[in-house]
Amino acid sequence: MKYLLFNILLLFNYILLAQDNQNTSTEVDILYNYYKQDGNHAAVTGGVGSQELKNNAPVIILKTPISKHGNLKVITGIDTYTSASSGNIDIYSTNASNRDDYTEKTPLSAKDTRKHIDATYKESLQKFNGDISISGGYSSEYDVKSINIGIGLSKSTIDKNHKFSFNFKSYFDEWLLIYPGEFRNLKNYYHDNYNYDDYDDDDHHHHHYHFKRHKKKININALEKEDFNTDIRYTYNFDFSYESILTKRTNFALLLNLSLQRGLLHTPFHRVYFYDKYYPYRVIVDTEHLPNNRKKYALGLRLNHFLTNHIIARTYYRYYKDDFGILAHTFSIETPIKISKSFSISPFFRYHQQTSSQYFAPFARHPIGVKYYTSDYDLSEFSSFNKGVEIKLAPLGGLFNWSTGNNSYIKMNYIQFRYANYQRTDELEANNIAIGTKFTFN
C-alpha cells in the first residue's frame, strides 16, 4: 500500500512539472482488475488438486509530454494474489503448511504481492514521419525479480494510411530456486568460482566448461530468501507490425512475433509423478524439468470494419507455433454497438485451441527415463472459450470537468467496465472484472 501511494505522489509530481513546461495535456488512467480462477490440475501437486487463485491488480498509467516531440508513459501497480496450490509447496515437509490457511506462516505461503513499474519514452521524428522509443521496467515478487528493457521504431507513410513498426524487448527474470520441501536438500547447489553445472541452469552455452558440484545444505524450516539459490530466465521478444487503412470503413494490422527464451524455463516447485511399468505400486516423483531453450513464433491478423453507422466488427486471428511442440490457433470477435454518441456496449468472444507440448503428460503418466517432463496443464492440449461484455460511457466533453484556474482544468474523460468468463476444456474456469477511467489535466 505504501509503495502504491508513493508511486501516486511521484506521478502527480510529474503532472505538475509537465504543466509548468508544456501546453499540451497529461492523461492519467486508473484501472482495477479482479481475477479469480479454479480448476483441478494444479502443477504443484503433479497435475491434480485445486488451482484456485485470486488476484487484485490496481494499475495507474500516466502519459505526459516532457519535450516538444517527446512523450513519457509510466505504468505502475501492485498485484496481490492468493493461490491454493502455492500452499502445497511444503505440504510434505513442514507442519506449518496448511492448504486451507492463506496466512503468512512461512515465506512460502499461499499469498504474495507483485510490484511493477514500466516506463516508455517516445520521441516523434518529424522528418522521418515516424517515432522512436526506449523502455525499461522492473517487477518484484517473493520468488521472482525481473528487469526489462526495450526499443521501438515506427514509420508511417505521408498520408498516414500505412504504418510499419518494430519493437524489441528483453526480460531478465531472476528466480529463487524454491523446490518442494521434500527435495530441498537434494537440489540446492551453489556456484563456486563457476565450478558448477546443474541441469537447470542457464549455463548451457558453456558446454565446454567442466564444473565441480558443491552442495549447500538447506534448513528447510528456516525458509529465508538467503537460503535459496537463484537462476535466470532470459526472454527476447521481436515484434513487427504493419497497419493499413483499407477503405473508409476498414483497417487491418499484420503482427509478427518471434520470442526466444533461454535459461530456467521450468518452475522449480512443480512436481511430476512417474509410472513404473514393472512395479505399478511404486510412486516416483521429481520436480519439473524442461529444456533451457525455447523458440516461439506467432503471426496475428486484426481486421476492423464499420458494419453500419452504429456497429463495428473487430476481429483477430493468431497462428502460433513453438519448439515445445505446441501449435495453436486463436480467433476472437468483438462487436461494439454505439447506442449513442457517448455510450457503447461491446460483446466479445474468443476461441483458442492448442496441441499439447511434447513434454507434457497428466498425473503419473510420464514413463521413467524421459529427459524432459511436466504436468503443467497450461502446456497441455485444450480448447478455451472467453466471452463477455464491455460497457463504456464517454461523452465528448467528458463526464466531469473541474476548472483549476488560469485556463487549466481536470476532466474525467470516460468510465469503462469489462467482464469476461474464461473456460478451458480441462475444467479450468476463470472470471475477470476490470474497471477503468481516464483523467486529463490541461
Added chain:
Amino acid sequence: MKYLLLCLLIFTSIVSCVEVKNYQKQYVNDSHMSLSTTDLEQFEINFMTYREGASGANSGKSGGGCGCN
C-alpha cells in the same frame, strides 16, 4: 503456414494501393477502430498468456517478467 504467409503478402500488396483522404477517415479514426488492445483488454491478454501455452502477436508480452510461464 507458408501458404498463409503468401496469401497475406498478396492481400497486403493489393489493398495497399487504396488511398483514403484525411477528411474521409471519420470511421477509421473512431476509438473502437483502434488496431491495438485497450488497457482493460490487456488484463485478459495477460492472464491468458499465463494460462495458455501460446502467446505473442497481440500487444502482450511473450513471456518473462513474472513468476509464470
